[in-house]
Amino acid sequence: MAEEKKEPWLNWLALSTIILAVCATMATFKGGGFSTRSVLSQTQASDQWAFYQSKSIKGYLYEMQKDQLELQLKTHPSLEDEYQKKLDGYAAKIAKYETEKAKIQADAKRLEALRDDAQQHSKAFGVAVIFLQIAILCSSIAALLKKKYIWVIGMMLGIYGIVQFVNGFFLFM
Numbered sequence: 001m002a003e004e005k006k007e008p009w010l011n012w013l014a015l016s017t018i019i020l021a022v023c024a025t026m027a028t029f030k031g032g033g034f035s036t037r038s039v040l041s042q043t044q045a046s047d048q049w050a051f052y053q054s055k056s057i058k059g060y061l062y063e064m065q066k067d068q069l070e071l072q073l074k075t076h077p078s079l080e081d082e083y084q085k086k087l088d089g090y091a092a093k094i095a096k097y098e099t100e101k102a103k104i105q106a107d108a109k110r111l112e113a114l115r116d117d118a119q120q121h122s123k124a125f126g127v128a129v130i131f132l133q134i135a136i137l138c139s140s141i142a143a144l145l146k147k148k149y150i151w152v153i154g155m156m157l158g159i160y161g162i163v164q165f166v167n168g169f170f171l172f173m
Contacts, residue, residue: 010143013151017139020158024132027165031125034118034168041115048108052101059097066090124168131161 066087073083138154141147167173 007146007148009148009151010146013139013143016151016155016158017136017143020132020136020139020161023162023165024129024136027125027128027132027161027168030168031122031129034122034125038115038118038122041111041118045108045111045115048104048111052104052108055097055101055104059094059101062090062093062097066094120171121168124164124171124173128161128164128168131157131164135161 069083069087069090073080073087076083135154135158138150138157142149142151142154164173
């Protein structure tokens with residue numbers, strides 16, 4: 001039996017397919033990590049907003065109590081000293097809740113920013129995986145059919161996939 005002569009470009013095809021497969025695997029893992037980070041940040045932000053809402057409700061309750069005492073003070077001016085202590089206490093609690101709400105809101109917005117950043121990274125890695133997988137498919141078809149032009153098309157798609165893979169880290173696009 002005569003052996004077929006192996007074309008030199010097939011060695012490059014094999015090497016490039018391995019490189020594409022490694023990049024695709026890494027992009028999958030990095031994209032999954034950023035996706036998890038996105039979900040966790042969203043959950044934490046939602047928790048912060050719920051906490052913010054509870055502080056708002058508590059502050060509102062104290063505002064209502066304060067308003068009610070102010071109305072009662074108008075009808076009972078002789079009890080001004082006793083009412084004023086309560087009014088000052090309510091005002092302090094209202095101010096405390098407003099301060100706490102501001103901090104909670106800042107934390108929630110920071111977590112939302114982390115979520116948005118993680119989503120951008122995850123999206124870039126997802127696009128990279130798509131193009132790298134298509135490039136690997138083209139390389140496989142090129143190897144089976146021994147058609148160099150299919151491999152070249154696959155390499156162009158693979159290069160775009162690698163650019164997106166790098167973009168997943170640095171977000172330059």
